[in-house]
Amino acid sequence: MSVGHWTRDLGLGVRFAFTGGREGWGRVLLTAVGVGLGVALLLLTTAIPSALAARGERESARTNIMYVDKQMPKADNTLIVASVSTTFREDELRGRELEPEGVRAPLPPGIDRFPAVGEMFVSPALERLLESGDGKLLRERLSDRIVGTIGDNGLVGPAELAFYQGGEGLADRFAGGTVTRINQFGDLHPSSEGMDPVLLLLTLVVFVVLLMPVGVFIATAVRFGGERRDRRLAALRLVGADGMMTRRIAAGEAFAGAAVGLVFGTVFFLIGRQAAGYVAVFDMSVFPSDLNPAPALAVLVAVAVPLAAVLVTLFALRGVVIEPLGVVRTARPPRRRLWWRLLLPLGGVAALSPMIGQGNDAGQFNDFLVIAGVSLLLIGVTALLPWVVEAVVARLDSGGLSWQLAVRRLQLSSGTAARMVNGIAVAVAGAIALQMFFSGVAGAYETPTKENLDRAQMEVSIPDNVPLVRASQELARTEGVRKVTVLSYGSVGEKAKSPEKYVELTIGDCAALREVGRLPSCRDGDVFTVRGVEYATEAPRLVKPGRKLWVSPGYSQSVRPAVAWTVPAGVQPAGTREDPSGIERGGVLATPGALPEEVVARAAGRIFIGLDPQVADARDLVRNTAARIDPLTDPATWTATKRVRQFDSIRTGLFVGATCVLLLIGVSLLVSQLEQLRERRKLLSSLVAFGTRRRTLSLSVLWQTVIPIGLGLLLSSGVGLTLGVVLLKMTNRSFGIDWAAVLTMTGIGAGVALLVTVLSLPPLLRLMRPDGLRTE
Amino acid sequence: MTGPMTAPPGSLLVASRLRKAYGPTNALDGAEFSIHPGEVVAVMGPSGSGKSTLLHCLAGIVPPDSGSITYNGREMAGMSDAQRSQLRRTEFGFVFQFGQLVPELTCVENVALPLRLNGSSRKEAERTALSWMERLEVDDLRGKRPGEVSGGQGQRVAVARALVTGPRVLFADEPTGALDSLNGERVMELLTEAARSTNAAVVLVTHEARVAAYSDREIVVRDGKSRDMERVI
Amino acid sequence: MSIGHTLLGLLESGPRHGYDLKRAFDEKFGQDRPLHYGQVYSTMSRLLKNGLVAVDGIEAGEGPERKRYAITDAGITDVQQWLATPEKPEPYLQSTLYIKVVLALLTHRDAGDILDTQRSEHLRMMRILTDRKRKGDLADQLICDHALFHLEADLRWLELTAARLDKLALAVTSR
Incomplete structure (x- = not known):
């Protein structure tokens, strides 16, 4: 077989594809759109690493280290930065207060001068939010005059909400995590440690799981319009082309479609890239300029897709004999054999099994084996499905007429049916495995908090320079607040400086103290010692009436000397109770009247807030009040669990990807379905002529989709669960079958199938009109 | 011809003043028709004259734009689509030129199809189907798919299917159009014999005189108008 | 013979x-x-x-x-x-029916009627022959087929003429 023959016949095929009149063009267009969608998704995937890298770079360039052992001295190149990040509804806002201390103070990326006090720079997304009616409540909190917008180089994504405010007097308020002095922006020691191996494994699997169905989809797309093409090929045989030539010509046609598909794909990708600037998926948004496919990967896509189109066509024509007078599918295709189909998934498990247990001690996984193993398992689904469909359908029999029509059709062409659902099966298998992996791994990354949401929903920390009483009164007055519990903390020691023995001190009024201990009775002036807390058994021994002790209020800002305190008479024992944040406090509980006034006034405190569920914006109203009390105060909103953010974005990526892929496959399903129906136009009309009910035919079309999809989902659940178990074993997690995940994913898969059937019904009903009987 | 004829008494299916247009072309333009039980009527005429449209209207597949069709005394215009479908299922049988056998069903399942549409059990339907296949001498094809049998055999299977419900009217649209003359004649012989033995009326659309010769009388359709030759002479 | x-x-x-x-x-x-x-x-x-x-x-x-x-x-x-010795094929060049049709056209009578009536007559004969063929043996069938094919040929000519009546009328009357 010479290269000359190949190029000549492929070229001929390409020419036929474009000169085939309207029908030929339609076919090329159909293939091209299908391939184009797949290619766009592939390009997007290859661009994601670079997009993430670009985000990471900008993120790192604006970082300021908040935790230092010792503040650097003031100089003409220093700047004090305070984190004033806040939350509005569900969105998080990155905020910094900036107070330059000299002319050479470093500017953060994205702004060209420092905002003065009362001024702020905002990101474009935040500016839009503040100007909209929605943002009115937020504007009360961020009331500074907007003097400019933050440039793209200072933002990680176009939808990021960020602001820089001018600050003053921050030098008095140094504190770890919120206020610090810096002389440059940027991460000085970018972490060189790689991703957590488990997270890396997850990312790899997500990519494989999303790309496999795209591959299956492209393979389906190049077969669009196959039946009509067969007729054209037969005509070519009639004028003297030999069997091999027609195959090459067919491959050439597919090549043409794939090539146009590449162009379409590039265009779709560029459109998608621009559109990406306008959408934020959950918390992620990317600048179009960040989405640059890695050149090597892009070239790979450009070469692999047309090549795959040629190979798939040749493979598809292997069981077909093209005769001059028509195409004959070998009457009885060779029985599908099971053994080599089983080899694929077994090979996949074999590739993954050596890595079982490695995740426990942070051992690295072998990237190649992971990709190979997961791919083999998923390809196993596409290899096994035709066999399963054939084997099961051959055994189906009795049933109603619509059932019989569907079953007989499936028996005659089970391969077509299996091909149609292959994509969905692969996507569902992958998604089930991932879902299961997620819920298994979640234990490590999703830490349940002890916060008791029934008792309070928010918590505000009040620094010691703000009077606690005034703050609590303002918060209590805020609309939407139902209950306020004010507690302040400190410790009681046996001597003024570095005591060896000391116990915790919790200060609050009687109602507040009842939230942290079981008190026998209480009025102002009472002191209690808590019994029954394991780690704090000192209290009853240390706190004796009349004894002189030293009280250190818990300060947030600086260290101040302890205050002398004589323990009053009548110290009562109290039982323990978890406070609203889920912590058991031991030591001493004291009402304000029992302590020196100085201590009570200066103690930093925490206010637990119970909200009125009827007030929709209660949380933001509280945040507004807190910001008014002190801009550096960030009220925490309680949740039942806390999740690692990196993990969050992988999960988000999976959901978005799986949805896109399933919709894409839905499109190809619909196209093949409609194509099949058009082929049977005459038959449908004659069936209607002798009185077949439309319902019978519609039902048979439904069965025709439901049977292979049901089998596909069954098989993919099995493979997905297997893969999930293997992945969990690899990371040494215990596993349980996540039925919710299985049901969700199979449900989505089945939903797509049903949607396709429903969408193909109107054309079916139209085809059943008697017009199809007219031949003239 | 002037004005509609009054249908002769005892007619089973009568149509008068049928009009049907497909776009700008008048497929039927005042056609008349009537048929008795047990009668075989050939509908002849050049291609494009409206023969098939007449058959589609008579069988209730396509509603005419105007005119009336009565079957067994019932006006078809007053029937719903579902009622007309039921009529076709129970009272009528159909044979077309090609493309009518369901390729994925076996021959006996194809013949049994109309009975199953009427709600018969599969076993019973296939037993009746087989007896009709015997009459049309194709019972040895029962397990074969339509793709595996010859054109003549397939057409006989189609005739068996058209007759299996014991229809009172059999509509045949160029039933031998795709067959050679020997096979065509055999199909016509079996078809007319079977129809006569069950006293079914046959509406036979054909452009071949030798097929029309199996009829009792012919009507000619030209430019959408029909002529009943027996009553003209 | x-x-x-x-x-x-x-x-x-x-x-x-x-x-x-x-x-x-x-x-x-x-x-x-x-x-x-x-x-x-x-x-x-x-x-x-x-x-x-x-x-x-x-x-x-x-x-x-x-x-x-x-x-x-x-x-x-x-x-x-x-x-x-092969039989000499009939040339069939003289056709009474053709003469009838032309005369009808010349005299502005309905030539279509003549053709329809003739078709009907031919079919009547074909029905008789078809019936006989059905009941007869192989010899009967062959003989009837011979006749049927000839009649069919006539009918084909007849249909063709019917389709071209307008043209023929123009040609005949303009001469």
Whole structure:
């Protein structure tokens, strides 16, 4: 077989594809759109690493280290930065207060001068939010005059909400995590440690799981319009082309479609890239300029897709004999054999099994084996499905007429049916495995908090320079607040400086103290010692009436000397109770009247807030009040669990990807379905002529989709669960079958199938009109 | 011809003043028709004259734009689509030129199809189907798919299917159009014999005189108008 | 049809009486028109005179039916020659129907009516032949088919003419 023959016949095929009149063009267009969608998704995937890298770079360039052992001295190149990040509804806002201390103070990326006090720079997304009616409540909190917008180089994504405010007097308020002095922006020691191996494994699997169905989809797309093409090929045989030539010509046609598909794909990708600037998926948004496919990967896509189109066509024509007078599918295709189909998934498990247990001690996984193993398992689904469909359908029999029509059709062409659902099966298998992996791994990354949401929903920390009483009164007055519990903390020691023995001190009024201990009775002036807390058994021994002790209020800002305190008479024992944040406090509980006034006034405190569920914006109203009390105060909103953010974005990526892929496959399903129906136009009309009910035919079309999809989902659940178990074993997690995940994913898969059937019904009903009987 | 004829008494299916247009072309333009039980009527005429449209209207597949069709005394215009479908299922049988056998069903399942549409059990339907296949001498094809049998055999299977419900009217649209003359004649012989033995009326659309010769009388359709030759002479 | 050659051909299988000859003829070929005894007698005497047959024997009694005829070598040659000579195809150039149609057009009568009536008449004949063919044996079927095909040919011409009546009218009247 010479290269000359190949190029000549492929070229001929390409020419036929474009000169085939309207029908030929339609076919090329159909293939091209299908391939184009797949290619766009592939390009997007290859661009994601670079997009993430670009985000990471900008993120790192604006970082300021908040935790230092010792503040650097003031100089003409220093700047004090305070984190004033806040939350509005569900969105998080990155905020910094900036107070330059000299002319050479470093500017953060994205702004060209420092905002003065009362001024702020905002990101474009935040500016839009503040100007909209929605943002009115937020504007009360961020009331500074907007003097400019933050440039793209200072933002990680176009939808990021960020602001820089001018600050003053921050030098008095140094504190770890919120206020610090810096002389440059940027991460000085970018972490060189790689991703957590488990997270890396997850990312790899997500990519494989999303790309496999795209591959299956492209393979389906190049077969669009196959039946009509067969007729054209037969005509070519009639004028003297030999069997091999027609195959090459067919491959050439597919090549043409794939090539146009590449162009379409590039265009779709560029459109998608621009559109990406306008959408934020959950918390992620990317600048179009960040989405640059890695050149090597892009070239790979450009070469692999047309090549795959040629190979798939040749493979598809292997069981077909093209005769001059028509195409004959070998009457009885060779029985599908099971053994080599089983080899694929077994090979996949074999590739993954050596890595079982490695995740426990942070051992690295072998990237190649992971990709190979997961791919083999998923390809196993596409290899096994035709066999399963054939084997099961051959055994189906009795049933109603619509059932019989569907079953007989499936028996005659089970391969077509299996091909149609292959994509969905692969996507569902992958998604089930991932879902299961997620819920298994979640234990490590999703830490349940002890916060008791029934008792309070928010918590505000009040620094010691703000009077606690005034703050609590303002918060209590805020609309939407139902209950306020004010507690302040400190410790009681046996001597003024570095005591060896000391116990915790919790200060609050009687109602507040009842939230942290079981008190026998209480009025102002009472002191209690808590019994029954394991780690704090000192209290009853240390706190004796009349004894002189030293009280250190818990300060947030600086260290101040302890205050002398004589323990009053009548110290009562109290039982323990978890406070609203889920912590058991031991030591001493004291009402304000029992302590020196100085201590009570200066103690930093925490206010637990119970909200009125009827007030929709209660949380933001509280945040507004807190910001008014002190801009550096960030009220925490309680949740039942806390999740690692990196993990969050992988999960988000999976959901978005799986949805896109399933919709894409839905499109190809619909196209093949409609194509099949058009082929049977005459038959449908004659069936209607002798009185077949439309319902019978519609039902048979439904069965025709439901049977292979049901089998596909069954098989993919099995493979997905297997893969999930293997992945969990690899990371040494215990596993349980996540039925919710299985049901969700199979449900989505089945939903797509049903949607396709429903969408193909109107054309079916139209085809059943008697017009199809007219031949003239 | 002037004005509609009054249908002769005892007619089973009568149509008068049928009009049907497909776009700008008048497929039927005042056609008349009537048929008795047990009668075989050939509908002849050049291609494009409206023969098939007449058959589609008579069988209730396509509603005419105007005119009336009565079957067994019932006006078809007053029937719903579902009622007309039921009529076709129970009272009528159909044979077309090609493309009518369901390729994925076996021959006996194809013949049994109309009975199953009427709600018969599969076993019973296939037993009746087989007896009709015997009459049309194709019972040895029962397990074969339509793709595996010859054109003549397939057409006989189609005739068996058209007759299996014991229809009172059999509509045949160029039933031998795709067959050679020997096979065509055999199909016509079996078809007319079977129809006569069950006293079914046959509406036979054909452009071949030798097929029309199996009829009792012919009507000619030209430019959408029909002529009943027996009553003209 | 040549009765002489036919009778000669029948004699080739063996000598026969005149009566047997008539019976064999009627059975095989004379479905519509049986032979008269006189025809057999006159034909046989002509063949005898030409030396194509010979009298093989005479039974007691009067009449030609008593004679047994046998074919001579010359007769066999004659039959051979006749079978080998193709029949001259009918040119069918003279058609009464065509004349009728043209006349109708010239006199502004409805030529379509004439064609329809003729079709009906042809079909009537075809129905009779089809019916007979159905009930008859293979010989009947072949003979009827011969007739049916001819009638069908007429009908095809008729349909063609019907489709071209307008053109024909123009051609006829403008001349």
